[in-house]
Amino acid sequence: MPRYALKIEYHGGPFAGWQRQREQPSVQQAVEEALRRLDPAVGSIAAAGRTDAGVHATGQVAHADLSRDWDPFRLSAALNHHLKPAPVAILGAAAVDGNWHARFSALERRYVFRLLSRRAPATHDAGLVWQVRHPLDPDAMQAGADRLIGRHDFTTFRSTMCQAGSPVKTLDRLTVTTVPHAVGTEYRFDVRARSFLHNQVRSFVGTLERVGAGAWSPDDVTAALQARDRAACGPVCPPQGLYLADVGYPEDPFARS
Known part of the structure; x- marks a missing residue:
């Protein structure tokens, strides 16, 4: 499955943090739901950092495995369309090696x-x-x-x-x-x-x-x-x-x- 890195910006005010939580809105949930509008087989995504409730991001990075190849520009544009009206934006997408990890590859x-x-x-x-x-x-x-x-x-x-x-x-x-x-x-x-x-x-x-x-x-x-x-x-x-x-x-x- 091709892997894509996503650079993400968000306003943390409406969220209980990055990480998916039961019965509370999270940034991870918002991005995963947008991804599943494009690819229902998408599993859980991984991020470079688990920001707390109310914390913002201008350069969060996550990765997702998709079932088919995407043009990175089209992928970010499609995700931004499905993320509305949540205060979350995909600033960029890039195809990466299958061993690349948003968290563990970070320096x-x-x-x-x-x-x-x-x-x-x-x-x-x-x-x-x-x-x-x-x-x-x-x-x-x-x-x-x-x-x-x-x-x-x-x-x-x-x-x-x-x-x-x-x-x-x-x-x-x-x-x-x-x-x-x-x-x-x-x-x-x-x-x-x-x-x-x-x-x-x-x-x-x-x-x-x-x-x-x-x-x-x-x-x-x-x-x-x-x-x-x-x-x-x-x-x-x-x-x-x-x-x-x-x-x-x-x-x-x-x-x-």
């Missing part, structure tokens, strides 16, 4: 978190950012972020429900940049690693927000990391500012498309 995941600081309520970005009303110090947040780079035991920064076999991960990048925003400032956290623990990025951002607000120091981030204790973590921020932005592979399957 890197990149997440972006958007944090908006302003007193007036967010309107156009409602549900797409985490908003706080107080000012934040980006240099202090970056100093705290730097304490997390590298290979560490991230027990402090993972959910107690995390099913990963080990809390040890290598964090390759965590940068904080500012983006001018109408009557406020948006802070964007760019986080990259081969893989992540459950709630790891939201735990990072919630902790660094406390540093930016002056309630924590960068040294407190180091102490929390070294504690290897979930109770030492700062507040876990809400999901609506988090985006799965990109997935890296040895060769980009979508380069030709």
